[in-house]
Amino acid sequence: MKKDVPLKPGRTSLTEQITTELRRRILNGQLAEGTMLRQERLASELGVSRIPLREAIRHLEAEGLVTSELHKGTVVSSLSPRELEDLFGIRMQLETWLFEAAIPRATDADLDRAEALIDEASRTGAVDNWGDLNWRFHEALYLPSGNRVALKLLRSVHDNAARYVNLQLFVMRDVESELSDHHAMLAYARLRDVERGVDVLRRHIARVSRNLSASLAAAAEKPLKDIA
Amino acid sequence: MKKDVPLKPGRTSLTEQITTELRRRILNGQLAEGTMLRQERLASELGVSRIPLREAIRHLEAEGLVTSELHKGTVVSSLSPRELEDLFGIRMQLETWLFEAAIPRATDADLDRAEALIDEASRTGAVDNWGDLNWRFHEALYLPSGNRVALKLLRSVHDNAARYVNLQLFVMRDVESELSDHHAMLAYARLRDVERGVDVLRRHIARVSRNLSASLAAAAEKPLKDIA
DNA sequence: TAGCCTGAAACTGTATCCAATTTACGGAGC
């Protein structure tokens, strides 16, 4: 049953490779919320034993992406609309703060790196790995703030929200406005205009959050209709 | 070699119990920064096998309390002064935000619960578990904000800083001012005075951060003198 | 002394076994 899944080799432990692979599958929806992670099935599918797999699961559990219950197993976490709202609140607080600190400190090289990520997203269309490129752009913008601890934390926050965002992003045709916001943020950063830059970011996060909530509400509406 | 360490039984997995126990030891300094976690030694000392121990280590690694390197093992993390500063920056942003949202929403019962935690800290002196009581007080104050996701995140942030705070807290005789700040925060919360309450919190975090930095700088000075 | 070699220690991962618990299934009783 070995499917020879591409566990990138190198100087990383098997546990870490499995963690990365499972995280990827969760974020791109291959492992949808509520999916049960059967240890033996997954282990044989990945071609590994249960031990490193279980360690990977514990890691993802600490990140909030999966939830385990004693003797019942592990499922891909589901977030309530409330929890998603909480996540966007955290993003709003931390990201506006980091961006504000980053703009005055950013060198042209820093901003060039961020721009390259926008270009890559535009060029490739970025349908498959939008979430990854999106986060890397934001990260590049905030990096000059110097607060790497906050960036590490925010990556996890992004990941937890990204699954849901990705699901409705392309349905809503929001990619264009996302990219447009990114261009604007970068432009104001180049002008070292903190106030306008942060303002764009604030509206950016608010809009993504709003669209997501609306999308979730609409999805919650449908099943009810089916019943009625 | 079984030492029958008090792993509280109940409906929690061994992995979880070990995680809690190791976290406790790290936070109270029993496992100092840089300490190597030898799997077999620790396992036999705790009276468990390596499997749940390794899972616990992965969990703590995700929390940032320990750091693993392939084939070299796991050590209790060391934080640079810069990283500690980053942590306090995050606290400042998130806690002032949560407190601001919590004050108008707090019921008298909420605040009574917070006050009980102050009392407990005062009564017991709280030398052994100051970090725990301290966080639980802050958590109780922010809980009415409703943002449980942020509280979960902040717990980890607190933990990562708490080790260092605890080390110098009693040397500096800072417990009194800590408690005094807590009383003031609670009092303003009871008055529903958002502005003054948040202001006390802001100064509170800033002072703890400043004292800690000074303490670390002083500690860094000593070894140099020893050499000279 | 510098550099290399070697062996013990430790980590990483596999395989296997057993215990505890959940869950599904099927029959007894109403």
Added chain:
DNA sequence: GCTCCGTAAATTGGATACAGTTTCAGGCTA
């Protein structure tokens, strides 16, 4: 027919033994 209950299969949680790698210290040699 429906509910309840007991049993067996499936699954997770945990222990143990073992093999392969890597690190690292200490000794040997040039």
